[in-house]
Amino acid sequence: xxxxxxxxxxxxxxxxxxxxxxxxxxxxxxxxxxxxxxxxxxxxxxxxxxxxxxxxxxxxxxxxxxxxxxxxxxxxxxxxxxxxxxxxxxxxxxxxxxxxxxxxxxxxxxxxxxxxxxxxxxxxxxxxxxxxxxxxxxxxxxxxxxxxxxxxxxxxxxxxxxxxxxxxxxxxxxxxxxxxxxxxxxxxxxxxxxxxxxxxxxxxxxxxxxxxxxxxxxxxxxxxxxxxxxxxxxxxxxxxxxxxxxxxxxxxxxxxxxxxxxxxxxxxxxxxxxxxxxxxxxxxxxxxxxxxxxxxx
Amino acid sequence: xxxxxxxxxxxxxxxxxxxxxxxxxxxxxxxxxxxxxxxxxxxxxxxxxxxxxxxxxxxxxxxxxxxxxxxxxxxxxxxxxxxxxxxxxxxxxxxxxxxxxxxxxxxxxxxxxxxxxxxxxxxxxxxxxxxxxxxxxxxxxxxxxxxxxxxxxxxxxxxxxxxxxxxxxxxxxxxxxxxxxxxxxxxxxxxxxxxxxxxxxxxxxxxxxxxxxxxxxxxxxxxxxxxxxxxxxxxxxxxxxxxxxxxxxxxxxxxxxxxxxxxxxxxxxxxxxxxxxxxxxxxxxxxxxxxxxxxxx
DNA sequence: CTAACAGTTGATTTAAACTCACATGTTGGT
DNA sequence: ACCAACATGTGAGTTTAAATCAACTGTTAG
Numbered sequence: 001x002x003x004x005x006x007x008x009x010x011x012x013x014x015x016x017x018x019x020x021x022x023x024x025x026x027x028x029x030x031x032x033x034x035x036x037x038x039x040x041x042x043x044x045x046x047x048x049x050x051x052x053x054x055x056x057x058x059x060x061x062x063x064x065x066x067x068x069x070x071x072x073x074x075x076x077x078x079x080x081x082x083x084x085x086x087x088x089x090x091x092x093x094x095x096x097x098x099x100x101x102x103x104x105x106x107x108x109x110x111x112x113x114x115x116x117x118x119x120x121x122x123x124x125x126x127x128x129x130x131x132x133x134x135x136x137x138x139x140x141x142x143x144x145x146x147x148x149x150x151x152x153x154x155x156x157x158x159x160x161x162x163x164x165x166x167x168x169x170x171x172x173x174x175x176x177x178x179x180x181x182x183x184x185x186x187x188x189x190x191x192x193x194x195x196x197x198x199x200x201x202x203x204x205x206x207x208x209x210x211x212x213x214x215x216x217x218x219x220x221x222x223x224x225x226x227x228x229x230x231x232x233x234x235x236x237x238x239x240x241x242x243x244x245x246x247x248x249x250x251x252x253x254x255x256x257x258x259x260x261x262x263x264x265x266x267x268x269x270x271x272x273x274x275x276x277x278x279x280x281x282x283x284x285x286x287x288x289x290x291x292x293x294x295x296x297x
Numbered sequence: 298x299x300x301x302x303x304x305x306x307x308x309x310x311x312x313x314x315x316x317x318x319x320x321x322x323x324x325x326x327x328x329x330x331x332x333x334x335x336x337x338x339x340x341x342x343x344x345x346x347x348x349x350x351x352x353x354x355x356x357x358x359x360x361x362x363x364x365x366x367x368x369x370x371x372x373x374x375x376x377x378x379x380x381x382x383x384x385x386x387x388x389x390x391x392x393x394x395x396x397x398x399x400x401x402x403x404x405x406x407x408x409x410x411x412x413x414x415x416x417x418x419x420x421x422x423x424x425x426x427x428x429x430x431x432x433x434x435x436x437x438x439x440x441x442x443x444x445x446x447x448x449x450x451x452x453x454x455x456x457x458x459x460x461x462x463x464x465x466x467x468x469x470x471x472x473x474x475x476x477x478x479x480x481x482x483x484x485x486x487x488x489x490x491x492x493x494x495x496x497x498x499x500x501x502x503x504x505x506x507x508x509x510x511x512x513x514x515x516x517x518x519x520x521x522x523x524x525x526x527x528x529x530x531x532x533x534x535x536x537x538x539x540x541x542x543x544x545x546x547x548x549x550x551x552x553x554x555x556x557x558x559x560x561x562x563x564x565x566x567x568x569x570x571x572x573x574x575x576x577x578x579x580x581x582x583x584x585x586x587x588x589x590x591x592x593x594x
Numbered sequence: 595c596t597a598a599c600a601g602t603t604g605a606t607t608t609a610a611a612c613t614c615a616c617a618t619g620t621t622g623g624t
Numbered sequence: 625a626c627c628a629a630c631a632t633g634t635g636a637g638t639t640t641a642a643a644t645c646a647a648c649t650g651t652t653a654g
Contacts, residue, residue, distance in 0.1 A: 042603095055601085077377075333612050335634080
């Protein structure tokens with residue numbers, strides 16, 4: 001039954017020509033030259049073995065066979081167009097779900113969410129907390145915002161937004177025991193950290209040239225927290241020196257609730273926007289652009 | 298509204314895959330490799346920005362979006378296939394009209410028509426008399442059978458079936474005055490001919506090496522007839538010597554009603570089947586083959 | 595009678611589609 | 625548990641179909 005359908009592109013050319021009444025306008029609609037349409041029509045004539053158009057003055061009119069074909073094809077192509085348009089619309093109007101770790105969400109994204117909604121209203125953004133701190137794409141999210149180190153897995157597309165910086169922060173009330181020019185004065189205080197970033201203190205210490213052994217002992221005496229949120233509260237309360245991504249403490253540094261006496265160091269990690277490969281980028285690109293603008297102060 | 302439809306071939310690949318449930322069987326149906334289908338599906342995913350299939354074991358199943366698309370496309374493609382098949386069927390089942398000059402029809406084709414109908418029943422042959430003796434395609438005929446000399450006009454396709462031979466024929470009762478080894482004994486009789494073939498006697502005479510002057514005079518004293526039918530009756534009645542295509546007098550020669558004392562000569566003309574260029578050859582080829590067989594004795 | 599228009603066509607270029615061969619991942623059988 | 629058979633994905637290269645360009649034929653209208 002499936003024998004010898006004519007080429008679909010020829011049918012489309014025929015349908016457009018029959019509907020619009022001329023080769024030239026069909027060519028315009030399909031964004032090709034009139035010569036291309038003319039050839040397609042000729043190939044259809046040959047396929048069916050009868051002429052589908054007859055010359056009429058300087059234009060064409062459908063033959064009887066042509067009209068018969070047109071009546072079926074116009075419906076078929078209308079349905080084709082409708083089906084594609086419907087799917088496309090559904091996909092584009094579906095909310096765009098951005099997954100994001102809770103700490104980043106609470107301390108950076110939420111304060112900017114209102115502006116984001118105002119500046120990109122077409123995006124219909126929905127934000128969810130990503131269930132894992134490990135970077136990776138969440139199946140139900142349109143994109144994931146997270147810190148992660150290269151190399152990236154092959155199955156996702158990654159926009160790099162910002163190199164990660166981490167800094168040691170402390171309550172101003174503890175600054176008595178600290179010399180900003182001497183990193184080792186760090187050890188006068190308890191070290192505070194999050195369970196999800198065990199490598200943060202070693203990275204920082206190594207960048208500052210501190211001894212591994214001393215650090216190990218200090219970490220042993222320090223305290224871990226499940227979430228950055230608690231860590232920050234502990235630091236503000238003066239329980240010790242915390243290590244955290246600079247981006248997430250920037251507001252606290254500005255307001256003076258915390259101080260970063262030794263500045264910040266860059267890590268290999270990047271703040272990234274992760275996208276599933278098959279996702280159409282038309283929607284995520286404006287978001288990526290917005291994030292870049294926002295992060296560039 | 299016509300913006301950015303995906304490539305039709307990708308939609309067809311999707312529809313076949315969704316309907317048959319596997320890339321491989323879709324590839325079989327469309328006579329391509331599974332790799333080709335796989336690529337088309339990937340391009341569709343990218344076009345819509347969502348996956349349309351998900352992996353399920355070692356096969357694929359439709360996603361929700363995929364099902365949405367499939368429900369529309371299957372109808373659209375069914376309609377497409379139906380429309381094409383309907384037109385094709387109508388064209389193929391329409392009677393095949395063969396135009397043919399009356400003389401050829403009466404003296405050669407009609408006696409064989411019964412066998413032709415029996416051997417090519419699918420052709421649904423209808424025979425009509427061509428209104429003009431001049432070769433050329435008739436607008437309402439699927440094909441035309443006629444004698445004609447090359448070159449052929451460009452707008453038709455021509456099957457050459459047989460070189461034309463013409464011969465001088467005479468009633469056996471007139472053989473007394475005729476010597477088969479001496480063409481000039483022709484002139485003992487009246488020359489008979491048809492109005493539609495004034496060049497026949499000169500061709501024959503020149504091939505036999507007769508004098509032009511003598512022929513001209515004999516022709517002047519001869520008699521023309523409007524149709525080959527009358528010419529033959531005149532020859533059988535012993536009114537003189539007639540000139541005619543061998544093919545059309547063969548039955549009379551076999552039955553002894555006429556004699557061709559000097560044999561036959563070949564002319565530049567050919568018995569041909571003329572086809573309009575746009576006609577599908579699938580139907581005319583069996584006819585051409587049948588004609589060739591029949592003409593080869 | 596010319597200019598603008600509409601479609602066709604030969605020659606060439608371009609881009610999409612396909613194939614091949616290999617890779618990955620899944621299933622069922624002995 | 626492992627291997628063979630199966631099903632799909634993919635990089636590289638090739639093939640083929642489709643498009644362009646430019647020239648030509650025929651038509652209409654001013």
